[in-house]
Amino acid sequence: MKFGGSSLASAEKFNHVVALIEQQQQPVAAVFSAPQGITNDLVTLIELINQQQNLTSQLDLISQKLLTISADCVALRADFDSSKSQQQTAGLLDQLRHLAQGCELIGFCPEITAAQILSSGEKFSTLLMATLLRTKSPVTVLDPRLFIHTDSDVNDTVADLPRCQQEFNKHYQAITDISVMPGFYGVNHSGDLVTLGRNGSDYSAAILAVCVDAESCEIWTDVDGIYSVDPHLVPETQLIEQMSYQEAMELSYFGAKILHPKTITPLANQQIKCVIKNTHNPDHHGTTITTETAKHKAVKAISNLSDVVMINVSGPGMKGMVGMAARVFATMSEAQISVILISQSSSEYSISFCVPGDEATKAVRRLEKTFKLELKNGLLEPIQRRNNLAIITLIGDQMHQQKGTASRFFSALSHARVNIIAIAQDSSERSISAVVRAKRVDDAVVICHQQLFLKKPRIDAFLIGCGTVGRELIAQIKKQQEWLQQKNIELNLIGIANSRQCLLEADGVDLEHWQEQLTDSETSFSLSKLADFVRTAHITNPVIIDCTSNQGIAMDYLSYLEHNFHVVTANKKANTDTLSYYHQLHQMAAKRQRRFLYETNVGAGLPVIDNLQSLLRAGDELIQFEGILSGSLSYIFGEIHQGLSLSEATKKARDLGYTEPNPAEDLNGMDVARKVLVIAREAGMALELNDVDLQAVVPPALAEITDGDAFMQQLPAYDQEFQQKIDQAENQQQKLRYVAIIKNGKCAVKIQAVDKTHPLYDIEAGENALAINTQYYQPKPFIIRGYGAGAEVTAAGLFGDMLRTLAWEQEY
Structure with a gap:
C-alpha cells in the first residue's frame, strides 16, 4: 500500500x-x-x-x-x-x-x-x-x-x-x-x-x-481511480474500473499524473495486480490494472501532455543516407533527453520528434554539434523547433477491433477547430496521438470526450433579445428538455442578453429564474466578453440566436461567424443589407465551417428557405414566385372581407398581438419586401432592397408615421378610399391579398386581387402561403402553407434551426 x-x-x-x-x-x-x-x-x-x-x-x-x-x-x-x-x-x-x-x-x-x-x-x-x-x-x-x-x-x-x-x-x-x-x-x-x-x-x-x-500493489491517492479524462477539465468524465498494464503505461506516458510508466513496468513483468484507491473514500473499488481490460470499450481514455516542443531535422542529406535517423536518436540518448513522439516524412526528407519543453534547447544544441559538418555543407537545413505544443492521445487496447476510431478522433479535433501538426500511432493500435498547439489542447480534450465517450451532441446557445419571441423560445427550450434528453441531445442556454444586461452561465442558465438573474446582472453585452467567456469555459459549439430586429446586431454577424459562432436569426436586416454583405456572411460561414441559419426570415415556422435550398441543390431553377409572407397582413386582409374596415381589422390584429406595436411597420410593406428579397437572393438573383417594387398598403403619409398610437388615430381617414378597392374586388368575385412576387428576375410587393382559381385566394386568418413555380414544379406550383404570425411559430422555427447546428457523428 x-x-x-x-x-x-x-x-x-x-x-x-x-x-x-x-x-x-x-x-x-x-x-x-x-x-x-x-x-x-x-x-x-x-x-x-x-x-x-x-x-x-x-x-x-x-x-x-x-x-x-x-x-x-x-x-x-x-x-x-x-x-x-x-x-x-x-x-x-x-x-x-x-x-x-x-x-x-x-x-x-x-x-x-x-x-x-x-x-x-x-x-x-x-x-x-x-x-x-x-x-x-x-x-x-x-x-x-x-x-x-x-x-x-x-x-x-x-x-x-x-x-x-x-x-x-x-x-x-x-x-x-x-x-x-x-x-x-x-x-x-x-x-x-x-x-x-x-x-x-x-x-x-x-x-x-x-x-x-x-499479491497486489495499491496506490492510495485523493481520487477514486483513473478517469477517462482529467476530471478538472471535464466534469462528466468516467471512471475506468478495469484496464490493462499496456493501457496504463500508454496513459501515464502521455501525461496522466496519477501514474508513471516506471511504476507499471515492474508490476506488469511480474503480473502483480495494481489498484488505484482513494484514501478519502476507501470503500470505493477504484481502478484495477491487470493483464485484462474492459473489452466493451474501444477507447479507454484521453490524455494530454503539455509543454512539448517539436524538433525537425530535414534537408537533402536525409534522403537515402543510411544511419541518419540512428544518429539523431543516438544524440538524444547520449544527452539523456526523452523523445516522446516521432514522425517521419515518407520522402525521408525530414524527421520530426517531440521532447519536453525544458529539454528543447539542449536537444537543439546537441543536434547542431552532431551534424555540424552536414549543416555547414548544406546537406541539412538549420535545425527547427516549434514551441508551445501539446500532445493529445487516445488510448485503448480494443481500438484496433473497431473501425473508424481514428476518423472520429480527427473529426472531433476538426470540430474543435484544432489544427493537427503531427500524427503518430503505435503498431499495436493501442494509442493514436496528435500534436496540436498547447493553447487549444483543452478544447480538443473536451470535444473528443464528448464525441468519443458521451456520444452526445451538444449545443451551447446564447440568446440576444428577450422580447415576445425570445421569451417564447426560452419557454420552449425549458419545455423540451425531457424530449432532448430522450434524443440524447444536450442543449444548454449559456447566455441571455437584452439591450442593457447580459447573463452568462457555463453550466446553463436557470430556465426557471432567468428573468430575475438577468435583471440583477451588472454585465453588459459585447462580442469580446462573449468570446472570452466561450474560450475560458471551453465551449466548442456556441450558437448565437438573434431574436431582435436590431440593425447593429445584424451587422455584427460577420464577426460572430469569424469568432466561430453559429448564427441562428429571425432578424432579416443582415440578409437584406447590401448584396456584398450578404455574400460576405455566406463566405465566412463556409470558411469557418459554421452554420448561418435564417429559416424564420421568410415564413416564421414554415420551411421555406430549407425547401427552396433543397430544390436548388437538386439542380432546380426558380421561374416564378407568389406568396403571402406577412401573417399580420394575412389576418387583416382576411378580416376586411368579413366586413371590417381597414382600421377596424388593423386594431383587432394589434389587440391580438399580431402586428408590431406600431402597425405602420406592417402596413408599409417593408417587412414583406425584405422577405421576398431573401428568397430572390437564395435563388441567385443579384438584387438590392431598393430594387424591390414596393407598394405599401397605406399612403406614404401614413406609412411614415413612427408612433403607433398616432398611426391608429389617423388610419380611419383612409378607410373610405381603401373600401373602394375592397368593393371593386368583391364585385368581380375576387379577394384582396398583399402579395410578394418574383418574376423575370424582378421582385414586387403589392396589393393584388385574386379569384377562386388562384392558390392564394383561400389564405386568411393569419396564414402564410407560398406558390413556387420551378423547372420541376410547373405548371402546378409547389405550395407551402401554414400560420406565419405569432411568437410560438417563430420561436419553433428558431428552435429547429438551432438543432441543425448539431455535429452528428456516424457510429461504426
Whole structure:
C-alpha cells in the first residue's frame, strides 16, 4: 500500500492511514510519500541554497510543519510514544539543517546532497507512521538504501530489479506482518543516495511489491481511480474500473499524473495486480490494472501532455543516407533527453520528434554539434523547433477491433477547430496521438470526450433579445428538455442578453429564474466578453440566436461567424443589407465551417428557405414566385372581407398581438419586401432592397408615421378610399391579398386581387402561403402553407434551426 502526500497532510490523516493499514486481513507493506507540500518546501530550500539566500526562515517553516504533525498525533493514539517521535523528528531536522548549512558554506547544493535533502519528507512520514502503528502491532522499518539499487544516474533513475530482489532477500529474511518504508529514493552503484524521479514513491512501491512477491500493489491517492479524462477539465468524465498494464503505461506516458510508466513496468513483468484507491473514500473499488481490460470499450481514455516542443531535422542529406535517423536518436540518448513522439516524412526528407519543453534547447544544441559538418555543407537545413505544443492521445487496447476510431478522433479535433501538426500511432493500435498547439489542447480534450465517450451532441446557445419571441423560445427550450434528453441531445442556454444586461452561465442558465438573474446582472453585452467567456469555459459549439430586429446586431454577424459562432436569426436586416454583405456572411460561414441559419426570415415556422435550398441543390431553377409572407397582413386582409374596415381589422390584429406595436411597420410593406428579397437572393438573383417594387398598403403619409398610437388615430381617414378597392374586388368575385412576387428576375410587393382559381385566394386568418413555380414544379406550383404570425411559430422555427447546428457523428 503506497500513500501519497495528500493522504498525509495532517495528524488526522496519518491516523486515518494507520486505520486503513491495520484493517488489512493479510501481511501488508506500506510505502509513504512526504506530507503534502513538504517536498515543494525542500525544493525551495535547495533553490535558496543555489541562489545563496538566507535559509533560516525556510528551515523554520519546514521544522514547524513536521513538528506540528508529530505533536498533534499525541491526542489521537493511545500509547503513542511522543517522546520517541519528537526525538526522531528533531534528529531528522538537525540532519537537514547540517546538510543545508554545509551547502551554504560552499555556495551551492551538490546533486548527492540534494537527494538527501529531498528525501527528508519521506523519512519523516515513515518514522512517524512506524511509531503510530507500534501502538498496536510490531512493525518492520525497511531501509531502501539496503536493496533498491539503481543505475548510475543521480536523477530519474531506473532500478536493477534482479539485484533489488537479491539484496532484499539478503537483508530481510523475515519481516513482521506490517512493514513500512520511505518512498522516492534508493542508491546508485557507488552507494550514494539518489531519488527515483517523478512519482518516485509509486515506483518504490512497485519495486517493493516485486521484492516481497506481493499479491497486489495499491496506490492510495485523493481520487477514486483513473478517469477517462482529467476530471478538472471535464466534469462528466468516467471512471475506468478495469484496464490493462499496456493501457496504463500508454496513459501515464502521455501525461496522466496519477501514474508513471516506471511504476507499471515492474508490476506488469511480474503480473502483480495494481489498484488505484482513494484514501478519502476507501470503500470505493477504484481502478484495477491487470493483464485484462474492459473489452466493451474501444477507447479507454484521453490524455494530454503539455509543454512539448517539436524538433525537425530535414534537408537533402536525409534522403537515402543510411544511419541518419540512428544518429539523431543516438544524440538524444547520449544527452539523456526523452523523445516522446516521432514522425517521419515518407520522402525521408525530414524527421520530426517531440521532447519536453525544458529539454528543447539542449536537444537543439546537441543536434547542431552532431551534424555540424552536414549543416555547414548544406546537406541539412538549420535545425527547427516549434514551441508551445501539446500532445493529445487516445488510448485503448480494443481500438484496433473497431473501425473508424481514428476518423472520429480527427473529426472531433476538426470540430474543435484544432489544427493537427503531427500524427503518430503505435503498431499495436493501442494509442493514436496528435500534436496540436498547447493553447487549444483543452478544447480538443473536451470535444473528443464528448464525441468519443458521451456520444452526445451538444449545443451551447446564447440568446440576444428577450422580447415576445425570445421569451417564447426560452419557454420552449425549458419545455423540451425531457424530449432532448430522450434524443440524447444536450442543449444548454449559456447566455441571455437584452439591450442593457447580459447573463452568462457555463453550466446553463436557470430556465426557471432567468428573468430575475438577468435583471440583477451588472454585465453588459459585447462580442469580446462573449468570446472570452466561450474560450475560458471551453465551449466548442456556441450558437448565437438573434431574436431582435436590431440593425447593429445584424451587422455584427460577420464577426460572430469569424469568432466561430453559429448564427441562428429571425432578424432579416443582415440578409437584406447590401448584396456584398450578404455574400460576405455566406463566405465566412463556409470558411469557418459554421452554420448561418435564417429559416424564420421568410415564413416564421414554415420551411421555406430549407425547401427552396433543397430544390436548388437538386439542380432546380426558380421561374416564378407568389406568396403571402406577412401573417399580420394575412389576418387583416382576411378580416376586411368579413366586413371590417381597414382600421377596424388593423386594431383587432394589434389587440391580438399580431402586428408590431406600431402597425405602420406592417402596413408599409417593408417587412414583406425584405422577405421576398431573401428568397430572390437564395435563388441567385443579384438584387438590392431598393430594387424591390414596393407598394405599401397605406399612403406614404401614413406609412411614415413612427408612433403607433398616432398611426391608429389617423388610419380611419383612409378607410373610405381603401373600401373602394375592397368593393371593386368583391364585385368581380375576387379577394384582396398583399402579395410578394418574383418574376423575370424582378421582385414586387403589392396589393393584388385574386379569384377562386388562384392558390392564394383561400389564405386568411393569419396564414402564410407560398406558390413556387420551378423547372420541376410547373405548371402546378409547389405550395407551402401554414400560420406565419405569432411568437410560438417563430420561436419553433428558431428552435429547429438551432438543432441543425448539431455535429452528428456516424457510429461504426
